[in-house]
Amino acid sequence: MKCKVDSRCPNLREAVEKLLDAMNGTRDCCAIIRHMITEQTQPSAFDLIGGSAKLRELVDRFYDLMDLEPEFSVIRALHPTPLDGSRDKLYWFLSGWTGGPDLYTDRFGHPRLRARHLPYTIASAERDQWLRCMALAMQDVDIEETLQERLMQSFYQTADWMRNKQG
Numbered sequence: 001m002k003c004k005v006d007s008r009c010p011n012l013r014e015a016v017e018k019l020l021d022a023m024n025g026t027r028d029c030c031a032i033i034r035h036m037i038t039e040q041t042q043p044s045a046f047d048l049i050g051g052s053a054k055l056r057e058l059v060d061r062f063y064d065l066m067d068l069e070p071e072f073s074v075i076r077a078l079h080p081t082p083l084d085g086s087r088d089k090l091y092w093f094l095s096g097w098t099g100g101p102d103l104y105t106d107r108f109g110h111p112r113l114r115a116r117h118l119p120y121t122i123a124s125a126e127r128d129q130w131l132r133c134m135a136l137a138m139q140d141v142d143i144e145e146t147l148q149e150r151l152m153q154s155f156y157q158t159a160d161w162m163r164n165k166q167g
């Protein structure tokens, strides 16, 4: 007989919470399980993108473009070499930011994103390079067009808020 699992079942939720407590709640799998059990009926941007693998593909394309294309040389120069750590951190952050598992917060606590960007000079030119790089990456990995537009609006808000220098 096939067993039907309803993620809204309170007994199942309680059992999962106990399991997560026992696992000390810090690993990626805990965040993923927590997300599965609490997910809403409306699909999140994370789901619409296509989940973890697709999001990672997007982040990798974003940093590949930043590394390769001269038009992004100003923001590339702000980042370390190699870009492995930057890739991981942006992927963990965007996972939670798009409504998926909170991989960044689980590791580092509140993102304090503006404060974390203060060591880097970010004016309109840096903001616009970041946004253009992300727009190209979304096209390259075939994110659906209306979703690209929706995400670009949110990226714009966040990137604009990160500016810490006039100009």
Ligand code: HEM
Pocket (backbone or CB within 6 Å): 075, 078, 079, 080, 085, 086, 087, 089, 090, 093, 108, 113, 116, 117, 120, 122, 126, 127, 128, 130, 155, 158, 159, 160, 162, 163
């Ligand atoms: C506005 C233009 C932006 C510039 C020039 C910029 C630049 C940088 C640089 C240089 C780092 C440090 C990289 C490292 O430590 O490996 C960084 C880290 C990070 N950025 Fe940005 N960024 C921008 C916008 C954004 C936006 C819009 C987001 C999110 C939507 C974002 C998310 C992050 C995250 C999550 C980190 C890692 C923070 C940490 O834990 O240290 N950034 N960024």
